Every structure is written in C-alpha cells, then in structure tokens.
Amino acid sequence: MSLVRIRPRLVRLAPGLAAVGFAVLGLAEIALDPPGDQLLAAMIAGCAVAVAGAIVAIWAPIVGSIVVSAMFPVTTALGLTGPTGVGVLAFFLMPGWAAYRRPPQRSWIAPVAAQILASLGVLIARLSPGATGVPFNIVWENLFFSCLVWASWGVGLMARRWNERAEQLARLAAALDAEREAAQRTAVVQERQRIAREVHDAVAHSVSVMTLQVGAVRLTLPPDAPQAEMLAGIERLGRESVQELRSLVGILRETPEGSPAPQPSLANADELIAEVRAAGLPVSLREVGTRPELPRALDVSAYRILQEALTNVLRHAGPVSTDVTLTYDRDGLAIDVADHGKGTSARQPIDGVGGHGLLGMRERVAMFGGTLAAGAAETGGFTVHAYFPLGEGR
Structure with missing residues (x-):
C-alpha cells in the first residue's frame, strides 16, 4: 500500500519543484543553444511563462496548465518556429498534473485548452512570412501536440484513480477492523448471557431445590434432634449459595460498559x-x-x-x-x-x-x-x- 500511494506533502511540492526545474533547464537551454539576439527575448518569455504556470498550478492546477500552454503561441508570436525544449516538457507535464489533482469532470478543460493553444501556435508559426510546407506541417504538428496533451491527461487520470483506490482500501481495512472488534464484543456479551442462563437455570435452580428439600427433612425431626442442627446449617449454607449465584448471574448479565477494550478512536x-x-x-x-x-x-x-x-x-x-x-x-x-x-x-x-x-x-x-x-x-x-x-x- 505504501508503494502505490503518493505522499501528499510531496504532491503539494511537485509544481514548485517543477517551476525550479523549468527555470534551470530554460537557462541551460539558452546557454548551450544560443538563439541569437533577435530570438533571445522569445526564449526567455517562453521559459518565464512555463515557470509562472507551474507556480500557479500549486493552487489552481487547471489554470496553471492553461498558462503553461499559452507559452506556445507566445513564443511563436515572438519569432520562434515552435516551443522551446523546456516548453515541450512543461506542455506535456501540466495536463497530467491537472488530471491528478482535479476530477475528470473538470480537468478535461486543461487538455482541450492546451490543444487549442497548440493549434494557435502552429498556425502562427506556419502562416508567418517565409514558412514552407504549410499543409503537411500544420496537420502533423497538431497531431503531435494533441497526442502529448491527451496522453499526459490519461496518465494523470490513472494516477488519480490509483491513489483513490489505495485510500478506499485503507478505509475498507479500517471498517473491517472496527466491524471485527464489534463482532468480538457482541460475542463476549452473548457468551456472558449464555453462561448466566446456564447458572440460573441449572445450578441456582438445583441448589434452591436441594435447600428446600433439606428444610423439609429438618421439619420432620424433633427440635432437639442432633441431626436438626446439622440440617439447619446445610439449609442456611444453601440459601447463602443461592444468593451468591444470583449475584453472579446479575454481574454476567450486565453489559460491560466502559470495557477494557474502548472504541478505537x-x-x-x-x-x-x-x-x-x-x-x-x-x-x-x-x-x-x-x-x-x-x-x-x-x-x-x-x-x-x-x-x-x-x-x-x-x-x-x-x-x-x-x-x-x-x-x-x-x-x-x-x-x-x-x-x-x-x-x-x-x-x-x-x-x-x-x-x-x-x-x-x-x-x-x-x-x-x-x-x-x-x-x-x-x-x-x-x-x-x-x-x-x-x-x-x-
């Protein structure tokens, strides 16, 4: 169970860690693959949009995913022919994050918005002056980015359902634990009541009959007979035994409130x-x-x-x-x-x-x-x- 359940504190930190990673990778991309003075502003803007979207996703995953997707038309409008490497990575990750953190009835907005913004970015890039191979590139790049966002969204849904199933199993285990303990307490009470019935119906009844019979025999003897005193002692002991048995039956029949096994809470x-x-x-x-x-x-x-x-x-x-x-x-x-x-x-x-x-x-x-x-x-x-x-x- 511990292997399949993602730690909640790490989950809350994931977008923040992603924002730091986007910033570092974006700077590395600019340093290792210089775009030239004219396109430097476009790459910096794309990296800034990806980082901002990841930070927003900490509190609003769907909005954060949409902000990251807006990076595509922003960079192409500033002169790039497509998203940067960091932009593609962020574009792929954020719809999955939205799917994991929000139910599918709401999270579908993230991949739909990403697909629309990607199509807009493709159109801006391919319809700009000097672009070649427009029909084929538009179709292929739209298909490529559609596969990215919907695959990411699907993976996020699977992770969410996986986590929900783990929580359901945990709740079921606790419910079974509580039900088992309730059944044990019920069995103890029933056994106490059964023993009480046996003591009352068999032992106490037999001792009472024996005491009455001894009393009847004693009354047939002369008061000064030596056996009369002995039988009187037996009769007295029998009555005391009956009283003790009745007290025991009362204790057994009491439901043990505040028992040594309190409710698990x-x-x-x-x-x-x-x-x-x-x-x-x-x-x-x-x-x-x-x-x-x-x-x-x-x-x-x-x-x-x-x-x-x-x-x-x-x-x-x-x-x-x-x-x-x-x-x-x-x-x-x-x-x-x-x-x-x-x-x-x-x-x-x-x-x-x-x-x-x-x-x-x-x-x-x-x-x-x-x-x-x-x-x-x-x-x-x-x-x-x-x-x-x-x-x-x-």
Missing part, C-alpha cells in the same frame, strides 16, 4: 491511558491543539498505533515513566510516545528487524501517506513518533 485516548495506568505504567497524556473531526479510517489507525506503542513499553521496558503527546494542527496529527527506561535491544529502529508491532505501525501510517520513526533516544529510553497528514493534501 483518539476520542477515547483518556480511557486507553487509564487502562494502561491500571496495568502499572505511569503514563502522562498531553494534547496540543484542538482535535479535529478525523476520518474514521485514520482515527482507528492512529488509536491502534498509540495502543501498540504503550503495549510495547509495558512489554519491553516495564513500569517506567512514559510521556504521550498528541499534537493536532491544520496540516496533520502527530503521536509521540517516549518512555524513560534504559532501552533494550529487543526493540530495533523502525527500518531494522524489529518486532511485528513496529512493522504493523509502519504499515498503518503508510496507508495514509504518513511517517513513522522509532528508536532508542540519546538520553535513554525509547521513542515512537507517528505523523498523519491531514487537510486538502490528503
């Missing part, structure tokens, strides 16, 4: 911390920022990572002081678990050969494009840092 982090404290781990919880309404799949995975990290502390470090920090901001959620033990070789860094717990945490974070770091701290102990990106970039 960071909203129940306090309950998880209380449970771990009861197990003997002195742990403190600190929350920074306001917890937003988290997506269900991400919320379950974040809770599981916190639960696994605390379990690892108990398993490997024992009852040592542990600090838990949940940090919420507009861009993401960070989970930090740091114990103050002596550290242990049983817990390897996350990229090492550690236990299945760390590998499971890494897989949960990777489903949402997040990061996970775990290892021994310089001051001693062991730390786990998990980061989940939130917001539009997801």
Whole structure:
C-alpha cells in the first residue's frame, strides 16, 4: 500500500519543484543553444511563462496548465518556429498534473485548452512570412501536440484513480477492523448471557431445590434432634449459595460498559491511558491543539498505533515513566510516545528487524501517506513518533 500511494506533502511540492526545474533547464537551454539576439527575448518569455504556470498550478492546477500552454503561441508570436525544449516538457507535464489533482469532470478543460493553444501556435508559426510546407506541417504538428496533451491527461487520470483506490482500501481495512472488534464484543456479551442462563437455570435452580428439600427433612425431626442442627446449617449454607449465584448471574448479565477494550478512536485516548495506568505504567497524556473531526479510517489507525506503542513499553521496558503527546494542527496529527527506561535491544529502529508491532505501525501510517520513526533516544529510553497528514493534501 505504501508503494502505490503518493505522499501528499510531496504532491503539494511537485509544481514548485517543477517551476525550479523549468527555470534551470530554460537557462541551460539558452546557454548551450544560443538563439541569437533577435530570438533571445522569445526564449526567455517562453521559459518565464512555463515557470509562472507551474507556480500557479500549486493552487489552481487547471489554470496553471492553461498558462503553461499559452507559452506556445507566445513564443511563436515572438519569432520562434515552435516551443522551446523546456516548453515541450512543461506542455506535456501540466495536463497530467491537472488530471491528478482535479476530477475528470473538470480537468478535461486543461487538455482541450492546451490543444487549442497548440493549434494557435502552429498556425502562427506556419502562416508567418517565409514558412514552407504549410499543409503537411500544420496537420502533423497538431497531431503531435494533441497526442502529448491527451496522453499526459490519461496518465494523470490513472494516477488519480490509483491513489483513490489505495485510500478506499485503507478505509475498507479500517471498517473491517472496527466491524471485527464489534463482532468480538457482541460475542463476549452473548457468551456472558449464555453462561448466566446456564447458572440460573441449572445450578441456582438445583441448589434452591436441594435447600428446600433439606428444610423439609429438618421439619420432620424433633427440635432437639442432633441431626436438626446439622440440617439447619446445610439449609442456611444453601440459601447463602443461592444468593451468591444470583449475584453472579446479575454481574454476567450486565453489559460491560466502559470495557477494557474502548472504541478505537483518539476520542477515547483518556480511557486507553487509564487502562494502561491500571496495568502499572505511569503514563502522562498531553494534547496540543484542538482535535479535529478525523476520518474514521485514520482515527482507528492512529488509536491502534498509540495502543501498540504503550503495549510495547509495558512489554519491553516495564513500569517506567512514559510521556504521550498528541499534537493536532491544520496540516496533520502527530503521536509521540517516549518512555524513560534504559532501552533494550529487543526493540530495533523502525527500518531494522524489529518486532511485528513496529512493522504493523509502519504499515498503518503508510496507508495514509504518513511517517513513522522509532528508536532508542540519546538520553535513554525509547521513542515512537507517528505523523498523519491531514487537510486538502490528503
């Protein structure tokens, strides 16, 4: 899953990195293939338009793609016979970016606009004074640039659908996880109720009948008979046993509210911390920022990572002081678990050969494009840092 899902933070940086690349390649093209004084302004203008379009695409992918496509008629109007090398590269990349970032019901505008602007650039170049081979060149170059923009758009659509499918699988996995836990809780409640019925219907009923029979036998004896006192003790013990069995039945029939397995959500982090404290781990919880309404799949995975990290502390470090920090901001959620033990070789860094717990945490974070770091701290102990990106970039 982590291999097919593009990291959201890298996605947001892609147009900015492309703008830097266009600028560098444009300057290299001018330096290595000098166009002459008359056409230098045209090449600089084309490079500037490509860089500006890439920057605009950070916030408006479709508009940015259209701006980049306008580079073609701009350069031909200034005297070039076609787009520069950097212009062709930008012309190819930007419709795909628009297709990846926006749904196809909107992103089709980018390749259509690019095709129209490319045709305009071809016409300006081939109908200018001194142009030769006009009919063939117009047809071929229109076909060439049409193939470029529509192929780019198609690749962007495939990448978008690939990413959406990965997110759907992550949500499905979380839903199945929650459904499995709900089924387990239901099975526990049903088993408790079945045992309660068995205790009530079989054991408690039999003991009650035995107590009544003993009482009936005792009444047939003279009050001063030695057996009467013994039977009275048996009768008293039978009544006490019935009362205890009825109390046990009542406990079994109660639905365990606030059970040791709280709902998998960071909203129940306090309950998880209380449970771990009861197990003997002195742990403190600190929350920074306001917890937003988290997506269900991400919320379950974040809770599981916190639960696994605390379990690892108990398993490997024992009852040592542990600090838990949940940090919420507009861009993401960070989970930090740091114990103050002596550290242990049983817990390897996350990229090492550690236990299945760390590998499971890494897989949960990777489903949402997040990061996970775990290892021994310089001051001693062991730390786990998990980061989940939130917001539009997801």
